[in-house]
Structures are given as structure tokens and as C-alpha cells.
Amino acid sequence: MALTLGNIKTNLNGFQRITELNNQLAEDCEIDISSWFDANMCALLGAIFYRKKKENKVIRISDISSDVKEILQKNHFLSYFGGEERPDSYGTTIEYRQFETVGNVYEQFRKYVITYFRSKGLPKMTLALLKRFRESLFEIFLNAVEHSYTQEGIFACGQFFPRRQRLHFTIADLGIGIDGNIYRQLQKRLSAEDAIRWAISGKTTRRGRSGGLGLQWIQDFIKLNQGRLIIVSGAGYWELSKGVVSTHTFSEPFPGTAVTIVIDTADKNSYCLSSEIDSSDIF
């Protein structure tokens, strides 16, 4: 079976196409990736390919444009599936990586974040922005590890777009989804779209421990930055873009959860989300 991936950008259409692809990969196939492909979307594509390989499906890339091929070589995505690597002399790609959930997965991710977001190859950002960005990645990654109940790893990839001054990063898992987690922990059935809204509103499935703050905290950061936060979980799609929220339900679900942040790297905000805080008035 031959499939054409089409344009994959970090937007509703791009995520929808990937959910459709997941459904179409029920049999062996050849994929044409000759159109535009935002490299951070490798996190979702890698997750789907990994699952299909486990199911003994044969997936071959039949055609790939030279631009896309170069990026997917630089970010090591193709090497995961038998292709070559290529050095990244401009430092705009951020390596595609599958983090195994056995062993100390947090330590693997910590090293990865330090490698890519401390100094080497980074777009210029204020220290305040870089700190908030890194902290957001840790929040998203550790939430994926805790809430997805996956044994199949966590998939991550980023990309810097220098002309637009945008940094994209996506973290995906093949777990039970936000709706699945709410049902497992709280025995409440919500649609995939409502489950995302539930999580984003500051609720938590952790009993006996305060929580639910992480996604609210990231939303506030993204609003200040005028960036974007996109959550895909099962058939649910939720996007915050320039302060405006939009939602959608896909006809085909993604087999897990993927959280994407897009930040404006030129932003100079101080990122103190509350007004001035007195250290003697914390407790």
C-alpha cells in the first residue's frame, strides 16, 4: 500500500493527518514524505512507527524531499529506522529521541535537556525564557512518565525556526491517554476532548497530593510569551494560540498523548507570572 503524508505542520491539520496515518498503517506500506514536515512532529511519527514495528508491520519511506531528508538525518530520526545521520552545523535541529521507561528515565531526559538547552546550538533567548522553557519540558515529560502508564517509551523532538524565531518541542507517549487516566484513577468517563479541558483547568488525578498546577503554569507562561500550547490525547485536540483556545475531536484517535509547545525565542518578558512577591509572605 502506498501513502502520501502531505504537509505536516504543527497545527490542527498536521496532527489530524498523523492520526489518520496511524489508522492507515494497519497493513505494510510505503510512505511518501515529499511535502513540508515540521521536525518536532517526528515525536508523533516516531511513536506510531515504533508501535507498528512492534506489530511486525513493514513501513518503508518510498520518497522523501531533499530538504526533509536533510533535517530528518540531522535530527537522527531516520537513523532510528535504518537511515543515515548527518551533522547539524547550524544547530537548528534538536535530536529525536525515544526514552525507554525502564531504568531512570528522568535521568536520561535531564541529560538530553542539558545537552540541547543549556548552551550548545541554542537560539539566543533571555535566561528567564530559557529557564521557563526548560522547566516546562520537565513538567510535560515527567507528567507523561507518571500518567501515561506506558511501557513503550516517551518520544521527544524539537526544531528551531530561525527566521520565524520560533522553537517547537513535542513530547509524545503511547499510553492510556488523559481520558484513560481519569477513568483509571477517578472512575469518571469523559470524552477525550473534555478530558483535556479537565486537565488544563487545574484538576488532578493524584489523590492525597496537591497537583494539577503544572499545565496551568505552562499555559500562563505560553500566554505571556505569545506562544502556543497544543495537546492531543486520543481523539481530543486542544490548542492555546496567542491567548485564544480552540478544540476539536478527530475522527481517528492518536494512540496516546502528545504535548507541544511553541515559543517566541525573541521574547524579553521577565516571566514572573504573579505581581511582585514578598519572600516573607509565602507560607
Add this chain to the structure above:
Amino acid sequence: MSITEKINIVLIVGNNICVSAEDGVKVYDVISKALREGKNIEISFKGIEDLTSLFLNTAIGQLYNNFQEDELKKRLTVVNADPQDLDTLKRSVDRAKDYFKDPERFHSATDEILGDDNE
């Protein structure tokens, strides 16, 4: 007069990236032990590079489950925190106070967004 114990979060965690709940538990254990011994505690944020609500929820937020708010206000102080970290801490503490007053509110599916409870 009570003794004041100075604790440094980075030294307890073992590095300056204070983001995981597991590392938060290490800090919680040190603070809660000192509180049970009747000490005041000065918590130093010196050297912290990254800090998350996940970490603070267990390191400090969890204290509101086991100690009275008045007691924590009287006996805990924070030093050497940069404004961004102070902001994250304040939000985590406010959330913990709200959570432990009425935990079910944070697990409920009954809210203005979702309408009726689906239970």
C-alpha cells in the same frame, strides 16, 4: 527560643535541577523531620537552576497535609530565591492550601467547563 535549621535544597537533591517529585520527597523528609523536632527552618533556594511545581508539590506543598498552616507560616522562611522561583513557590503553596482544604474539588468532574458530573 527555637533552634533554626538551615537547609539547602540543592545540597539535598544533589544537583541544581529540582524538578522531579521523587527529589521533592527528599526535601520534604528533611523539612518535616526538623518541624517535628520543634525547629524553625530556613530554606535556601541558592543555586537552583530549574524548578517545577511537581517538585514543590511534594517538597513543600505536602507539608500542608501534615502540619497546620499557622505553624508553617511561623516556622518556615525562604532565602536566596530568585523572583521566578519565588513565583513558582508561591503558586505551589497557594495550590496546596486550597487542595488540602477540599481535595475532592480538585478531582471532581463537576465544574463550569464540563457541566454535569459524569459519575
